[in-house]
Amino acid sequence: MQPLVLNVLILCISLLAIAGCSDKNGPQGTLAPPAPKVGIIQAQPQDLPLTKEQVGRLSPYRSADVRARVAGILLKRAYDEGTEVKKGQLLFQIDPLPFKAVLDANLAILAQTQATYTNNKINADRARKLIVKGFITQTDLNNAEAAERTAAAAVQQAQANVQTARINLSYTDVISPISGRADKQQVTEGALVGKGDQGVDESTLLTTVDQIDPLYVNFTMSIREMEQMRHAQRKGNVTLAKRNQTTVQLTLPDGSPYPELGVVDFSASIVHPETGSVDLRAVVPNPEYYLLPGTFVAIKAKLGRSHNVFLISQEAVQRDTGGTYVMIVSQDSKAIHRNVITQDMREGNWIITGGLKAGEQVIVSGLQRVREGMPVNAIPQELPDDE
Numbered sequence: 001m002q003p004l005v006l007n008v009l010i011l012c013i014s015l016l017a018i019a020g021c022s023d024k025n026g027p028q029g030t031l032a033p034p035a036p037k038v039g040i041i042q043a044q045p046q047d048l049p050l051t052k053e054q055v056g057r058l059s060p061y062r063s064a065d066v067r068a069r070v071a072g073i074l075l076k077r078a079y080d081e082g083t084e085v086k087k088g089q090l091l092f093q094i095d096p097l098p099f100k101a102v103l104d105a106n107l108a109i110l111a112q113t114q115a116t117y118t119n120n121k122i123n124a125d126r127a128r129k130l131i132v133k134g135f136i137t138q139t140d141l142n143n144a145e146a147a148e149r150t151a152a153a154a155v156q157q158a159q160a161n162v163q164t165a166r167i168n169l170s171y172t173d174v175i176s177p178i179s180g181r182a183d184k185q186q187v188t189e190g191a192l193v194g195k196g197d198q199g200v201d202e203s204t205l206l207t208t209v210d211q212i213d214p215l216y217v218n219f220t221m222s223i224r225e226m227e228q229m230r231h232a233q234r235k236g237n238v239t240l241a242k243r244n245q246t247t248v249q250l251t252l253p254d255g256s257p258y259p260e261l262g263v264v265d266f267s268a269s270i271v272h273p274e275t276g277s278v279d280l281r282a283v284v285p286n287p288e289y290y291l292l293p294g295t296f297v298a299i300k301a302k303l304g305r306s307h308n309v310f311l312i313s314q315e316a317v318q319r320d321t322g323g324t325y326v327m328i329v330s331q332d333s334k335a336i337h338r339n340v341i342t343q344d345m346r347e348g349n350w351i352i353t354g355g356l357k358a359g360e361q362v363i364v365s366g367l368q369r370v371r372e373g374m375p376v377n378a379i380p381q382e383l384p385d386d387e
Contacts, residue, residue, distance in 0.1 A: 036374070039365035039381040040329055043356045045308040050229070050238055051346065056219035056299045058291055060210040061283070064178045066091055067203035069171040071194030072098065074187055081184045085176045085209060092174035092185075092206050094193065099172055103165035110158035117151035124148035180211035212293060213286040217248065217262055219299060220277040229303065237353065240304040243267060248282045251298040260285040264301070306343065310352040316364040317342065317350045327370055329361040329378045335370045
């Protein structure tokens with residue numbers, strides 16, 4: 001019987017050992033899983049440029065229509081289409097002969113009226129001497145002086161007609177009103193310009209001159225965004241740049257930045273009721289004529305500086321029905337859900353303006369293994385830097 005008792009004792013001891021292990025490691029007898037590893041950064045407040053990304057459209061700095069200001073036959077074009085022209089440069093010539101004839105006729109009339117005035121003035125002067133001696137009546141004097149005044153007025157009218165004729169003659173040389181690039185001609189040589197189909201005088205468009213260095217870039221910003229920035233400035237969270245200190249950076253179609261910065265020079269005081277936006281405009285240098293008017297471009301407007309904000313990588317910021325949030329590590333090494341306020345994104349990082357405190361540990365990697373309240377093994381990672 002002794003061997004049987006011994007075997008029973010050994011079996012009981014084994015069962016007790018197994019039961020002890022089960023109580024220690026869990027109801028299933030398996031080891032508890034270790035806390036997942038997560039990458040964290042320590043949130044540090046900093047001042048960052050306040051930027052807004054927009055889409056703008058380029059337009060000429062100045063654009064002038066070159067029109068025929070007198071009616072006549074277009075004789076020639078005096079410039080090369082698509083080239084640079086200077087202010088005052090001859091672009092077209094209208095037949096000047098009819099206008100020279102008109103000028104000559106008005107000069108002749110002026111000479112005639114001047115001669116008449118000279119004679120009438122002599123008569124009036126003689127009458128003023130004779131009236132003193134009583135040789136003529138007051139009526140004779142009045143008639144002589146009236147003729148003198150009439151002749152003087154005729155001279156002034158003739159002088160005005162001569163001046164008008166000279167101006168019209170000068171308009172036969174069509175010059176550029178500004179310096180810039182001249183477009184193609186709209187009317188060919190030999191055409192009648194300055195006259196409509198019904199013979200009515202009209203200023204025929206001959207070409208257009210555009211100044212494209214610098215250029216304007218026109219864009220809009222919602223009034224909601226502008227009010228948010230002004231509210232943040234009143235609270236001291238933002239310092240907005242002055243209008244002539246607000247810069248814009250253009251992005252070229254290949255994704256590279258345009259080397260020249262633009263400066264905002266205009267902000268409208270009226271909100272578009274249809275869109276709720278305000279028109280803005282910046283001046284951009286274009287010395288190489290790389291940019292062309294009418295092009296849509298992506299721009300980044302630097303509007304000032306944001307104070308005490310946090311730069312957090314895009315992977316760390318998540319969304320749910322409650323809004324935007326991040327996961328932080330508490331002092332007892334557990335993951336905690338924290339709602340945050342985002343401003344905008346910069347090179348893969350979100351700018352956080354509210355919801356975080358300095359020094360808090362934000363989980364930036366390993367989030368797929370994390371749940372609210374779960375213990376985590378936090379491993380520091382490099383904090384993203386401002387550009």
